[in-house]
Amino acid sequence: MSVSRYQQLAQTLRRQIDAQVWLPGDKLPSLRESCKQSGLSLMTVLQAYQLLESQGDIVSRPQSGYYVAPRQQVRRNHRTPQSLHTAEQIDVNDAIFDILKAAQDPDIVPLGSAFPDPTLFPQPRLARSLASAVRRMSAHSATANLPPGNEELRRCIAQRYAQQGIEVAPDEIVITSGAMESLGLSLQVLTEPGDWVAIESPAFYGALQAIERRQLKAVAIPTDAGEGINLDALEEALETYPIKACWLMANFQNPLGCSLSVEKKQRLVAILQQHNVALIEDDVYAELYFSADRPMPLKMSDHRQQILHCSSFSKCLAPGFRVGWVAAGQYAERIQRLQLMSTLSASVPVQLALADFLQQGGYDTHLRRIRRQLEQRQMAMYHAICSLFPVSVSVVLPDGGYFLWLDLGEQVDAVRLYQRALAKGVSIAPGTLFAVEDRYRHCIRLNTSFEWDSRCEQAIKLLAELVADEVKRAD
Ligand SMILES: Cc1ncc(COP(=O)(O)O)c(C=O)c1O
Structure with a gap:
């Protein structure tokens, strides 16, 4: 032929x-x-x-x-957990605290941190917006910007939804102290202590902590680094447990980095609607995409006002400002009441500064630059991992965000690796942080947002040597 x-x-x-x-x-x-x-x-x-x-x-x-194409080894799929895991009581590891502390130590290479490299952000321009906001603040500003938050800022956010073809009125948006508060308030509005919620496995540890604080029971739905959440397992969970709410990420999931396809997003929303279950959508990395178009949130198909879309400026513009929001639809007023009873409101000058920056600071230009930088840095670390780590290690290349999830193989104990690496000045996030069950002891999450310089390169070399040593010890 x-x-x-x-x-x-x-x-x-x-x-x-x-x-x-x-x-x-x-x-x-x-x-x-x-x-x-x-x-x-x-x-x-x-x-x-x-x-x-x-x-x-x-x-x-x-x-x-x-x-x-990214290296995806068949073995990885075998290890993706297929069964549901339930936890009646969640007790998240102290290691989360240690890792956050390590991120503050300038002598440690913070690859375990969830914070983006602080040098990526337009600090001088933000400082100008902040100074001008403070100058313009009136005596009434503090009360005028109580929940739901600064009107101009809410309008700017609503305009960004509109640009994506999503109808969200400024009145449906509540400004919060980072996404962490919007997610926590959403959970509070949808559940009572003792209720069941569905989460991903592995999941962002902030979700595990919020569930622990609210004394909820969790069903963990298997989630794959390539394909995302297993929707059959989600359906099974919804049929088996009286689930009150789901807390999920459809774009650049933390820690896996994966995003759902358009078809999967549609099926996910249809399943939740069919079971009449509300969704807390955590979408904090959505602006950090590397493809031509912004990935759509699940909120896009929220025809029944059952999706609370939570996001913030912490990952893409101003990490220290602690400003986030929730597009809460019918729940907006109840969220405001809860906020008035807890933190009262997000900081007023900071809200005004962000409104100023969004109106005239060149937000989209900044976003285009940061996306390019993050993609280059991700690629550099990914290449180094592919060439330095043992071939048994698998890693999937996400299309945005700044995390790589590595499956090191069953022989490697990621907690021991974490301790050994930290002793040599490198922090990593062991997989055990991201689940209530002990399923990801052989996985780690690395932060790829830092400039690819000799310090980062040495850190990856050190990790590669430690992993190779762990593999050798087990043989
Ligand atoms: C998935 C996810 N959701 C929410 C947050 C919290 O965001 P914020 O810093 O805006 O509170 C983080 C921060 O690490 C995160 O990774």
Whole structure:
């Protein structure tokens, strides 16, 4: 059987990928460059790339080009937990506190931290907005900006929803002290102590802590680093337990980095509607996407006003400002009452400063720059991991955010690795932080937001050596 030219080119490229000429995550030569090298037509080269894409060898990133597909080992899928796990009492590990403390120590490379590199943000411009906000503040500002929060800021946020085709009125938005408060208030409004909630496994440890504080029972739904939440398992949970609310991330999940496909998002919302269960959508990383378009939130399909969409400026603009919000729809007023009974309101000058920045500070220009930087830094760390870590380690490359989730293999104890690495000045987040059950003891989450300099490179080298040593010890 004769092989056509595009198939020949695809075979050549696949051989090169197998021989590690191109590593997972590498950008392949552009179509134009490939035409020049091979002497083939643009159409033939495109066909070859599309063939490799259809076979899962490469992936395309709109307006960026073609990349070698992330290394996903079959073994990883075997380890994705399939069964539901329930916890009647949640008791989150003290290690969370230790890791947050380590993030404050300038001598530690904070790869375990959830905070983005602070140098990524437009500090001088934010300082100008803050100074001007303080100058413009009137004697009545403190009371005028009580819940639901500064009107201009809520309007700016509503406009950003509108740009995505999502109808959220400024009155449905409540400004909070970071997403942590909006998520906690949402949980409070939807549940009573002793109720059941569905969460992902693994999940953001802030969710586990909030559930613990509210004395709720949790059903943990298996979630895969490539595919996201297992919807069959979610359906099973909704049929088995009297679940009052779900708390999920559809975009750049923490800690896995995964996002749900459009179809999966639609099915997820349909399942929740069918069971009449409200959703707390944690979407704090949504602005940090690397593809051409912003990923849609589940809120997009919220025709029954059952989704409380929580986000903040902490990851994408101003980490220290502690300003977040919830688009709470019908629950907005009850959330305001709860806030008035607890923290009262988010800081007024900071709300005014953010409104000023969103109106004239060049937010979108900043976002375009930070996305580019984060993508480059993620790629650099990913490459280093692929070339330095034992081949048994698997890692999936997310399309946004700044986390990499590594499955180190059953032989590696991530808690011991954490202790050994910390003793040498590198913090990592062991998988045990992200679940109530002991399922992720062989996994770690790394923060990729830091500049790829020799300090970061040395940290990854050290981790690679420690992992190799752990594997050797177990053999
Ligand atoms: C998934 C997730 N949700 C919420 C938060 C809290 O956000 P904020 O700092 O705005 O309170 C974080 C911070 O790490 C997070 O990772």
